[in-house]
Amino acid sequence: MIEPPLLRIGELSRRLGVSEHVLRAWERRYGLLQPVRSAGGFRLYSEADLQRIRRMQALLSDGLSAAEAARAAINEEASAPAVLVGLAAEATTLARALDGYDEPAAQAALDRLFGTLTVESVLRDVLLPYLHELGERWRSGAASVAQEHFASNVIRGRLAGLGRGWGHGQGPRAVLACAPDEQHDIPLLAFGVVLNRHGWRIDYLGANTPIDDLVRLAGTTHPDLVVVSATQPQRLAPLTAQLTRLAGTAPLALAGPGATTELADTVGARLLTGDPVTAAQNVKAR
């Protein structure tokens, strides 16, 4: 059908949280991928390549050696064309329902999606792409603010359900917050859901959180990780001093498109790259 766009190694690395060096090494040593090349020789990766690396990561975190994981990832490749077709259709149903303010239909579609796919996959492959695309349509005038709010609220409600009780338990504790003035909390919510499923306890502060409050909270409760998320660099840039103080109080990670390598280095924080689901999986991997 429509040829999907291809990614260069830098973007693949950002999305997966795997360094370019490692991607090339896996290719060289295990033949894990055989990306097509641009006329000039640059590697160009497809969606299938991305999936294979994800599988590789999963196998690695199961404790397989790199060589074994690569071999398994290559051999499995059973793929699931039927599942994909079903996924596309169901995702469409969901999108139509949300676009059309049809909450029952949307919930039903969500039920079916969560019934067939993993939570991670629903978040990463369906909900977050849909929200991203809705944002695009809003920017281009093709979708209204009301549509955006309606869809956000339905999805936020579901994620809240997935996160029920996530503050209790035994695992390490993470404090999640959006930067001041940042209102896009759904990716952070998704991040929290996945992190929680990996055994973490979550303290979720949500949108628009003052950094000083975080410093105070971190100073009294000593979480194992504090995550601050922002969609735009200018949300974080003026807060360098406060973030540095925060990083001195608890392990800090910056996330979202607004988090840059430079800022993270400057304030002494980790940088979380890629989509929220992958980022959460990578946090666990360390």
Place this chain on the structure above:
Amino acid sequence: MIEPPLLRIGELSRRLGVSEHVLRAWERRYGLLQPVRSAGGFRLYSEADLQRIRRMQALLSDGLSAAEAARAAINEEASAPAVLVGLAAEATTLARALDGYDEPAAQAALDRLFGTLTVESVLRDVLLPYLHELGERWRSGAASVAQEHFASNVIRGRLAGLGRGWGHGQGPRAVLACAPDEQHDIPLLAFGVVLNRHGWRIDYLGANTPIDDLVRLAGTTHPDLVVVSATQPQRLAPLTAQLTRLAGTAPLALAGPGATTELADTVGARLLTGDPVTAAQNVKAR
């Protein structure tokens, strides 16, 4: 007729925040736009061009390389604003209707498809893949002969409608025929539709045509191209001598999975490769 106002490059640049240099570079390097020109050669951009650049910007911010972003922006447009989402759903609807002998539903789905996608895209991305898949199912016993015939006839009817009047006009003339004993004429019909849309006049002889008849026709009407199509090499192999005579009478092309490079070379014919739509587009390109 109200002509929408066209923008010159400076205004476009200001509205989009993309420098004039970049706009020209994208046009030169990737063929992203083909703006009409003023009498003096100034580029004049339409609203659609503006949208395409916006899409390009969105893809770039997703991390795609400029080359890939341009390719995707161009591709997507050829196949709908609702992208893969709408396409997949509509194609599924069509398949269900055809599988279930529901002609009105199938026609309605076809109406929607032709209303959203280009003719070429409907043929290449929906109908031909569906027929191919139906053939597979038939071979494996999962579909009946009756289903195959029903679907073929619905689709053949639509294609005939698209080809109405294709023998008239001014362009070069092509004679299209299936090899003797070859009954699969729909791909050839699709080929003819696309070729006709590129300005060719079509003389369509359809399934199971004796080569000698073609030689006689070519000798009297002198077409610019004769296309002979076959799904299996053994349909063409015994006809080497006759095909050679035909190639001596008019420009000849062999098409379909049954056409091989060797045979084409032997008889002095062109070989058309790829799906019928692409093949027809390539014929035009010469």
Place this chain on the structure above:
DNA sequence: TACCTCCGTCTAGGTTTTGTCTAGACTGTA
């Protein structure tokens, strides 16, 4: 202790890609 393999990481030196710029000529409009 010495040596091995495995595997993530890094370096050096070169190439490709892409945004930007220049020079000199032409266009459109006041």
Place this chain on the structure above:
DNA sequence: TACAGTCTAGACAAAACCTAGACGGAGGTA
């Protein structure tokens, strides 16, 4: 006629990527 706007062709430099190979820590073995 003046002048801001636009044209083409080509050059340039920064960012991104390439290959080949080396490095070193972890873990195993003699």
